[in-house]
Amino acid sequence: MPSALPDGEPVPTDGSLPGSALAGIGSRQFGVYLHVPFCRVRCGYCDFNTYTLTELGVPGVSSYADAALSELDLADRVLRAGDETAPVTTIFVGGGTPTMLAADDLVRMVEGVRDRFGLAPDAEVTTEANPDTVTPEVARTLAAGGFTRISLGMQSAVPHVLATLDRTHDPANVERAVAYARDAGLQVSLDLIYGTPGESLQDWRRSLDTVVALAPDHVSAYALVVEQGTKLAAQVRRGVVPMPADDDAALKYELADEVLGAAGYGWYEISNWAARADARCRHNESYWRGDDWWGIGPGAHSHVGGVRWWNVKHPTAYAGRLADGVSPGGGREVLTQEQRYDETVLLGVRLVDGLPLDSLAPQGRTAMAGLIADGLAEPAAAVRPIDRRVVLTLRGRLLADTVVRRLLGF
Incomplete structure (x- = not known):
């Protein structure tokens, strides 16, 4: 099950922010995160706020973009109470599997951001994607609609590792998805996970070599964390699979840094490497710098001027609140x-x-x-x-x- 939200004070029903948070907002970097909480299946290691079609049904997916646009209207009203906002510099569509939505819906949400806040001329606009969901048509629609970057959930090049993670994509489709994205003019990032139970150092080396051969603009590599409440945690508890070892993760991180560094990728954050300075994920850099961002969607987190808040988790409750003209915020904290x-x-x-x-x-x-x-x-x-x-x-x-x-x- 998805992890629990933190405790916090209530969010005002109109979503309003303290004047201290809004002061000087136009002088700060501002990004938008769009959460798409849908997946075809839930991977055994994942505790993100995601839901399958079996849990929600197709109508919940088809109407989702409209709910997201309603929250963008709320964000526009709240932020206009302060100084004029700067144009949005980064948009990141994450999930879940954003490409469970039609590409036209993803573009519609980006257009919603542009219409309300404006986009900086060099704005970075990213979507995550499952490799199996990327077609030439999808890539072209995204690029024509303002996306500049696609982040593919590759995780591993080794079938038995993908099976342990409950990943359903065909490894061969990663290469195809990279080619489709490049042909459309999109930058490409590949996401990897290391430390999966049963993954050998040779398996990990195979994944790294595959990534280098595909020559993406950006690579993320994260150590697997066994989160409580997930299927994988239950398997570890029952002894079905072994708990990943810290030493194993360290060896694999060192190998990643060696292989990626030799191929010309420079680390710029502990788990991220870029082929060039302009290939870094600027949206994630804004999180690490503590900039302002508004998170759209169920369970999404936001931060503006030292105030952090998070939305209710379930898509039905989220959409219902917005339909009633009420903020979907589930709690917030004013940081000291x-x-x-x-x-x-x-x-x-x-x-x-x-x-x-x-x-x-x-x-x-x-x-x-x-x-x-x-x-x-x-x-x-x-x-x-x-x-x-x-x-x-x-x-x-x-x-x-x-x-x-x-x-x-x-």
């Missing part, structure tokens, strides 16, 4: 300065650009000597005459949680 600082350290340290040393509290600056001595932080970046920064070494990336705790004085 201490929370915002902690998140800046937690997220910023994951980036190749690192964190300015001058932005750290005294205990963080004091911790730097030990981090360098332990091989977790790059000494050259920390001691240069100007713009001194905390930048992780490869070992530091593997132990990023430890680095964060030490910088925060825990």
Whole structure:
């Protein structure tokens, strides 16, 4: 089952935000996340807020774009209460499987963002997709409708690994989907998962070699996390499959960095590599920087000016609230300065650009000597005459949680 939402204070029925959150909004980067909570089947490892057609029925899918456009109307009303917003710089359509919707509906939602807020001339517009759902027609429709990028859920090139993950796509369709996207003029990202039970180091190497041969613009590689409440967690608990080992994940991360680095991909965030600086996922970078974004859809999270909120999870409840003229927000929190600082350290340290040393509290600056001595932080970046920064070494990336705790004085 999808993970539970956090606790929080109630969201006003009109969705309004405190004046402090809206102040200066036009001077900050602003992105939009569009959540499409539908999948043909639910993968055994997934705890995202997704639903199958069996659970919701076809009408819930066919009318979904209209509900999303209604929330965009709400966002427009709420944000117009503050300073004028800047044009949207990034849109990311995630899921679920966004391409469960017709490509025309995905385009309609992007047009909804453009009509209400405007799009920056160089806006990045991404959709995730299952490789089996991408056809030449879909790719052309997306590109003509303003999409610039497609992120394909490849996960692995090895059939038995895909089977353990309950992934249903044909591995051969990844190559076809990449070709269709390129022919349409879209940038391509490939998403991988490592550490699946039963995946050998040779299996992982095969997936990496396949990715390099496909030459995408961007690669994401995430260690499998066994989330409580998922089918995979139940299989581990019953002894059907073994729990992934930390050492195995570390070896596979090191191999990913080696293979992708040798192929010309530079890491810019712990789990992400890009062929060029302009191929980085700018939408995700905005999350890591703590910029503003509005999350559209059931269970979607938003952040504007230090206020974070999340929508009710079920698509029926979500659509019902909007139909009644009520915000779908299920809860929110106004972040304290201490929370915002902690998140800046937690997220910023994951980036190749690192964190300015001058932005750290005294205990963080004091911790730097030990981090360098332990091989977790790059000494050259920390001691240069100007713009001194905390930048992780490869070992530091593997132990990023430890680095964060030490910088925060825990």
